[in-house]
Structures are given as C-alpha cells and as structure tokens.
Amino acid sequence: MKADILQRLLEARKGRRGVAVVSDLASGEQRFIARGEASGDAALDAALDESFARDHSRTIEIGGAEVFIHIHNPPLKMIIVGAVHVAQDLIPMAGAAGFDVSVIDPRGAFATAERFPQVTLHSDWPDEVMPGLGIDHRTAVLALTHDPKIDDPALTHALRSECFYIGALGSRKTHAGRLERLSAHGFEAxxxxxxHGPIGLDIGARGTAEIAISIMGQVVQVLRRGPGA
Amino acid sequence: MNRAGKEERLMDAQHGILEQAAEWRAAGRDVALATVIQTWGSAPQSVGAQLAIDAEGNFAGSVSGGCVEGAVVTEALDVMESGAAKVLEYGVSNETAWEVGLACGGTIRIFVEKLG
Structure with missing residues (x-):
C-alpha cells in the first residue's frame, strides 16, 4: 500500500467517510475510491455499491483480474431517544457490538450522567440535537420514550435521513397511532x-434486559441482512 | 471511564491497526500489511481483518486469532525485503497444516503487501 493511500484512508476514517481500497491481487496495484465515486468500470461500480451497502469486503473477478475490494465504512453509531431503563441495559451491548452511542432526552431527570456514565448525553429536544449528529447509513435511531412529543420529532428526522435502522418502542396500538400522526406530516406508508414497531425481534422478551436483547438482535439483523430480512 | 478511554474502547476492532502501521512507517521502519481477503468454512476472522507487521517482527491486529500469525509474520518479512506483494493460503488441507493450519477447519487467503 502506497503511503498516500494509507494517509487518505486514515483521514477518511477520522471524517466518518466510507471509502474502499481496491487491490489487484496479481500486480499488487491499488486504487482508493470514495463511496459514490465512479471508478470508470461499470462492473466494479456495481460491486462497490453492493459492498458498501452490505459492509462487505470481498474478492471478486473483474475483467479477468482477481481484485480485493476492502470496504472501510465509518464506525457504527446508535442514537437512543429516551434515557429510559431499557436504554441503560442496551448501551453496554451496543458498545460491545461496536456502536458509538448517543442518548437524547429533554427531560432533565432522566438524562443524568449518573444514570448514563458512558455515553454522550444530549438534554435538548431531538429536532434540535439530531441535525448536528451526522446521521448516516451507518447509524441506527431508536425512539424509546413512549412520548409522542419526544419520539415523533425524532422519527420524523430519522425518516428523512439515510440511517439504516429506525425502531420505536410501543405496542401495536401505540404504533398504529404513531403512523397516523406521521402520515399527517406527509409521510407515505x-x-x-x-x-420497526413494535421495536425488537419477537423473542417473547420480558423485562428491560430481554427487551434490550431483542432490540440489539434486530439492529444487527438489519445491519447484516438488510432491511428486507 | 473518561471520554477518551471510551472512544478507544468503542472503536471497531480494526481501528488502530492502520494507525499503528502509519506510526511505525513515520518512525522510519519497514512495515507490511496482511489482510484477510477470502475465507471458506469456519474462519475465526472475517474478510478485511488486518495485521500490521514491522521489520523487527512486532505486530498489531490479527488475521486468524492466533493460528497462523507466526507464519504470516515470517512471510511479511520476506515481502518487506522484496517489495513484492503476495497472496498466502492456509487451511487444514495445506501441507504445512500441521505447523500452521487452522484448528477450526476453515481456509483463509491473506494478501501481504509492503507499506510504501
């Protein structure tokens, strides 16, 4: 790897930009390609698009040459709206799975450093905080407050972003009401x-820790298998 | 835990390896980079996992969870000398499996290159 490619790679990671290094395995020659940038080869572009979307580095054949596509996506990010008990159980799991976690809750009594010692806490409203958080295709947004005043603006913002996962806590009935309110804001079905509402995989979870596990499982499922899974 | 410590812990497993490689290079040492480019069967590290090696045999990261690192470091020293990248393959069917095979029964291919 040439020194300038390594330098650009390190800068891209710092700036949370998705980039790929494409290596010709026979010659050792390498190219640095940013996410969305055209490579000049239609087959390679298609392979790059899929690899970025699935966070999938792989070796493929292009034009008779064996090439390795190394995807360097930005680190995963999780934005939890609601400094609630489920969030307390979820945060250590998300951290272990490589997510950088932020918690948003405008209710001062909930979002305290004592309750959430290891995350970035924001005690303003989601619509004020979220635009500054750089929500991208490597971000999951979770609305956990049960309170439409707080959850709805968060979901509105999430739906307008390219985040890979959106989940909202609440029963089917709560969720139906939520969808009605959001459609009044002009969102299509x-x-x-x-x-994802009710949030989480259906594993019969009881109590906050098990609910946190079902949520984490669903976030990983969507990350690894895609939204249709 | 302070904020800096947390950020370090939360960085994904691959983070820090390239930074280490850049640091060694900046200190004037020869450095090679080994990357898992393909796996079959059960392999302990996924495609994209990296190992940075310096000319003294220091290394950071992993490509197999310990099974083949020793052999890869030896190959990396060769690559540093010659400057030519190469592709290595390890698996249980490899004739050197007894020494450096993968206990888990998988096969991995590793691309080893010199850092320019």
Whole structure:
C-alpha cells in the first residue's frame, strides 16, 4: 500500500467517510475510491455499491483480474431517544457490538450522567440535537420514550435521513397511532415502513434486559441482512 | 471511564491497526500489511481483518486469532525485503497444516503487501 493511500484512508476514517481500497491481487496495484465515486468500470461500480451497502469486503473477478475490494465504512453509531431503563441495559451491548452511542432526552431527570456514565448525553429536544449528529447509513435511531412529543420529532428526522435502522418502542396500538400522526406530516406508508414497531425481534422478551436483547438482535439483523430480512 | 478511554474502547476492532502501521512507517521502519481477503468454512476472522507487521517482527491486529500469525509474520518479512506483494493460503488441507493450519477447519487467503 502506497503511503498516500494509507494517509487518505486514515483521514477518511477520522471524517466518518466510507471509502474502499481496491487491490489487484496479481500486480499488487491499488486504487482508493470514495463511496459514490465512479471508478470508470461499470462492473466494479456495481460491486462497490453492493459492498458498501452490505459492509462487505470481498474478492471478486473483474475483467479477468482477481481484485480485493476492502470496504472501510465509518464506525457504527446508535442514537437512543429516551434515557429510559431499557436504554441503560442496551448501551453496554451496543458498545460491545461496536456502536458509538448517543442518548437524547429533554427531560432533565432522566438524562443524568449518573444514570448514563458512558455515553454522550444530549438534554435538548431531538429536532434540535439530531441535525448536528451526522446521521448516516451507518447509524441506527431508536425512539424509546413512549412520548409522542419526544419520539415523533425524532422519527420524523430519522425518516428523512439515510440511517439504516429506525425502531420505536410501543405496542401495536401505540404504533398504529404513531403512523397516523406521521402520515399527517406527509409521510407515505412505504417510507414509514422503515420504522420497526413494535421495536425488537419477537423473542417473547420480558423485562428491560430481554427487551434490550431483542432490540440489539434486530439492529444487527438489519445491519447484516438488510432491511428486507 | 473518561471520554477518551471510551472512544478507544468503542472503536471497531480494526481501528488502530492502520494507525499503528502509519506510526511505525513515520518512525522510519519497514512495515507490511496482511489482510484477510477470502475465507471458506469456519474462519475465526472475517474478510478485511488486518495485521500490521514491522521489520523487527512486532505486530498489531490479527488475521486468524492466533493460528497462523507466526507464519504470516515470517512471510511479511520476506515481502518487506522484496517489495513484492503476495497472496498466502492456509487451511487444514495445506501441507504445512500441521505447523500452521487452522484448528477450526476453515481456509483463509491473506494478501501481504509492503507499506510504501
């Protein structure tokens, strides 16, 4: 690897930009390609698009040459709206799975450093905080407050972003009400289908720790298998 | 835990390896980079996992969880000398499996290159 490619790679990681290094395995020659940048080869572009979306580095054949596509996606990020008990159980799991976690809750009594010692805490409203958080295709947004005043603006913002996962806590009935309110804001059913509600995999979870496990399982499932899984 | 410590802990497993490689290079040492480029069967590290090696045999990261690192470091020293990248393959069917095979029964291919 040439020194300038390594330098650009390190800068991209710092700036949370997705980039790929494509190596010709026979010659050792390498190219640095940013996410969305055209490589000049249609087959390689298609392979790059899929690899970025699935966070999938791989060796493939292009034009008779064996090439390795090394995807360097930005680190995963989780934005939890609601400094609630489930969040307390979820945060250590998300950290272990490589997520950088931020918690948003405008209710001062909830978002305290004592309750959440290891995360970035924001005690303003989601619509004020979220635009500054750089929500990208490596971000999961979780609305956990049960309170439409707080959850709805967060979901509205999430639906307008390219985040890979959106989940909202609450029963089917709560979720149906939520979808009604969001559609009044002009969201189509297809767009709102991005919201996982009720949040989490159906594993019969009881109590906050098990609910946190079901949520974490679903976030990983969507990350690794895609939204259709 | 302070904020800096947390950030370090939360960085994904691959983070820090390239930084280490850049640091060794900046200190004037020869450095090689080994990257898992393909796996079959059960392999302990996923494609993209990296190992940085310096000319004294120091290394950071991992490509197999300990099974083949020793052999890869030896190959990396060769690559530093010659400057030519190479592809290595390890698996249980490899004739050197007894020494450096993968206990888990998988096969991995590793691309080893010199850092320019």
């Amino acid at each position: 297809e767009t709102m289908a991005r919201i």
